[in-house]
Amino acid sequence: xxxxxxxxxxxxxxxxxxxxxxxxxxxxxxxxxxxxxxxxxxxxxxxxxxxxxxxxxxxxxxxxxxxxxxxxxxxxxxxxxxxxxxxxxxxxxxxxxxxxxxxxxxxxxxxxxxxxxxxxxxxxxxxxxxxxxxxxxxxxxxxxxxxxxxxxxxxxxxxxxxxxxxxxxxxxxxxxxxxxxxxxxxxxxxxxxxxxxxxxxxxxxxxxxxxxxxxxxxxxxxxxxxxxxx
Numbered sequence: 001x002x003x004x005x006x007x008x009x010x011x012x013x014x015x016x017x018x019x020x021x022x023x024x025x026x027x028x029x030x031x032x033x034x035x036x037x038x039x040x041x042x043x044x045x046x047x048x049x050x051x052x053x054x055x056x057x058x059x060x061x062x063x064x065x066x067x068x069x070x071x072x073x074x075x076x077x078x079x080x081x082x083x084x085x086x087x088x089x090x091x092x093x094x095x096x097x098x099x100x101x102x103x104x105x106x107x108x109x110x111x112x113x114x115x116x117x118x119x120x121x122x123x124x125x126x127x128x129x130x131x132x133x134x135x136x137x138x139x140x141x142x143x144x145x146x147x148x149x150x151x152x153x154x155x156x157x158x159x160x161x162x163x164x165x166x167x168x169x170x171x172x173x174x175x176x177x178x179x180x181x182x183x184x185x186x187x188x189x190x191x192x193x194x195x196x197x198x199x200x201x202x203x204x205x206x207x208x209x210x211x212x213x214x215x216x217x218x219x220x221x222x223x224x225x226x227x228x229x230x
Contacts, residue, residue, distance in 0.1 A: 002161045003207075005214045007173055008038035011186050015044055015151055018071075022049040022107065022178040023061060024147040027080070028224040030073040030171030031060045031146050032153040033161060034216045039223070040064055044221040048072040050147055052103065054084050059221050068092070074147070080223060093142050099127060104177060109146035111180025111209070118147045152182025155218075156205070163210030164203045172204065179205045186212040 012035060014022070016109040025031030036055075038046075040063045047070050053175050056063035064070050072094040080176050087093035098106065099121045109117055118141035118166075122128050122136040132143040157168035158220055165187055167175055179185050194216045 003211060003213050004161055005212050007033055008188075008214060008216075009042065010042055011045075011212050011214055012038045012188035014184075015039065015042070017044055018046045018048075019044070019150045020048040020148075022147070022182055023049055023150040024152070024154040024173065024175035025060065026052050026170070028055065028060055028221050029223075030155050030167070030173050032055050032155040033060065033218055034187075034212040034214070035153045035186060036060060037064060039069070039192055043067070043069070044125070045069045046071045048074070048091055050103075050107070050178075052100065053077040054081050056223060057083050058208070061221035065093070066192040074098060074103070076103045084136065088157050093161060096195075097127075099102070103147075104174060106144055107174065107181050108177040109168075110178055114146055115145055115214050116123050117138075118142065119144055138189040147181060149178070149182045150184065152180075152185040154177045154185065154187045154205075156181045156187050156189045158191045158193060158198065159187060159210070159213045160207075161213070162195050163187065163213050164198055165189070165205035165210060166198060166202055167204050176205050180209045182209075184211045185209055186201050186214070188214045188216045190218065191215065 049070050062081050074096045076098050088095050102121045123140050128142045154167040158166040187210050
């Protein structure tokens with residue numbers, strides 16, 4: 001099975017209207033920026049997107065928002081995107097806000113085959129409304145369900161031709177758990193090496209979770225540049 005693609009449009013060709021996507025990244029760190037651009041150009045719409053945040057107004061998932069391609073966001077942080085705020089307040093965009101640790105665990109559980117779990121995060125807040133609760137060892141917990149996706153789009157630093165992935169530093173963020181929870185996982189990377197070139201002990205996402213790999217070039221924009229006064 002050849003997992004290496006050279007054309008981004010071919011890699012996303014079967015992402016359909018109404019699909020559920022997991023998209024890795026934290027802010028603009030470790031986002032699959034070229035795959036997002038390919039989706040923008042494809043024009044696919046009515047997407048449900050599971051991601052920590054929704055990029056910024058002119059980059060990352062914010063580009064899909066501008067094109068009205070996203071129907072629903074499941075995320076934990078939305079503070080850097082004015083268009084996100086506008087669409088949410090106007091009722092154009094459905095939003096499910098999830099505590100960040102809970103979001104990460106819901107994705108991880110989806111990849112691990114765990115259907116649901118109890119967590120104390122959100123107890124006594126609007127997050128708990130309508131959810132099953134249980135007292136365990138004298139402490140109250142709420143039931144959260146695992147998340148899965150039709151497609152997961154992730155960014156890694158290195159892949160081999162089998163699809164084993166290695167992330168670099170903080171770009172791991174949400175990418176590993178999302179890579180495991182998609183029915184089809186598409187990874188864009190900075191380098192593709194021959195099979196066997198990656199030390200097995202250094203692999204972060206095993207190839208069994210990855211169906212497509214592309215090598216690309218990346219802008220790696222900084223979400224909010226802060227410098228020290230000279």
